[in-house]
Structures are given as structure tokens and as C-alpha cells.
Amino acid sequence: MLSKEEIYEVLRHTDHTCLRPDTTEKDIDILIEESIRFNTASVCIPPSFVSYARRKAPTLNICTVIGFPLGYSTKATKIVESVNALNEGANEVDMVINIGDLKQNNYEKILDEISSIKKAIGNNVLKVIVETCLLTPFEIQEITKIVSSSGADYIKTSTGFSKEGAKDSDIEIFKSNRFPELKIKAAGGIRSLERAKEFIDMGCDRIGASSLVKEAISMGL
16 A cells, blocks of 8 residues: 555646546536645646636646547647647647557658647647557557657657556556657556556656546545
8 A cells, every 4th residue: 555655746746637528617626626735747638628727727737638539630730739728728738649640650740740749839748649559569669769759758658548548568668769858658547546656666757547636535635
């Protein structure tokens, strides 16, 4: 069992997430209150709620998603989404790559898309979701190299909307092929504080999860 200090440390690395299609302002209110209470790394919310969340919490770190969850909108669309999200009040964007491009070995196209989005958002944090459950180990290796070269801040395992979430083997491939400055976010299927701690101990700087704060609350914290 994790100590109280370990639990709070896990939550400091957590993007406290609510991306359900039936999300309401009430859900966002709860998410904001919990994020402030437990000092989570951010709230990760749908783009349509970013301006609302910013009005409710002027100093909160707000993350939103781009090209989500399938990734096959165009580069131009993703850039517009990203810039609009920042204008609405987001600090961080988690974008989904075009997975079909990776399957077709269109590496330069993927690199150009990620680099263009990073250029558009400047010093704001860019996390690149690669949906590892749809990739072979070789494809995970190659996309890690591409993301490392793109200027992005993080590589992220999963949307949480596909057939599987983060796995230990994904993280090991990331670690073996990334540039040292590229950070790792594990997301998808991380439903316990202990599992999140395992990913942090493996070298992940961020965790994407919707249930970790609820577990902390259930423990009386």
C-alpha cells in the first residue's frame, strides 16, 4: 500500500482527466475542485470546456485534446484546434498522430505535422498520443524517434478510447529510443494509484487518468 506522501506525489504527476462524450459543466466543476485540492499536474478536458474552466479557475493548468481520439483530421485542422485551444485558455495540448500515416511509413508527413503544431503553440506543452495498442513494437520504436525529433515535449501512449491502454513494454520502447529531453506520459487503463506509481517508477513524468483522485478520496484523503 502506498503511503500518503506517495499518493500525493502520484497525483502531482497526474493529468486529472474527464473526456467522456457526455461531460457536463458540473463534471468540469468537480474536476477543477479535485485538481486544486490534490494539486494535480493539470485537468485534461474536452476543447469545448476550456474557456469555461479558465473562467472558473484562472490559475489552473488546463490541458485539452487535439484530433481526438482518432487522429485523422488534417494538419491544418489540428493547428487551428491547437491555436484556438490556447486562445480559449489551455496551457497544454495532447494531439493524436495520424496512425494511418505511420502504418504507411509516411514518417516525414508525421514529423511535419507534429513540428508544425509545436511551432504554432510555442512554449506551451505539446504531448503526442501515438496509440500504442494499434502499433507493432517496430512502429512504436519509429514513432518515438519521430516525436523525439519534432520538438514535442511528451510522447503519450494512448487516448484511452481504443482497445487497450498503456503497457510496461510500451514504456520500455519509448525509453530505449527517445532523446533524453522527451518526456513520457502513460495513459489508458490506469485505474489505481499503485499502478500509476509503477509507471512513474519506470520513468513516466505524467499519468493520464480519471479515477486516481477518486481512489484517494475513497481512502479518506
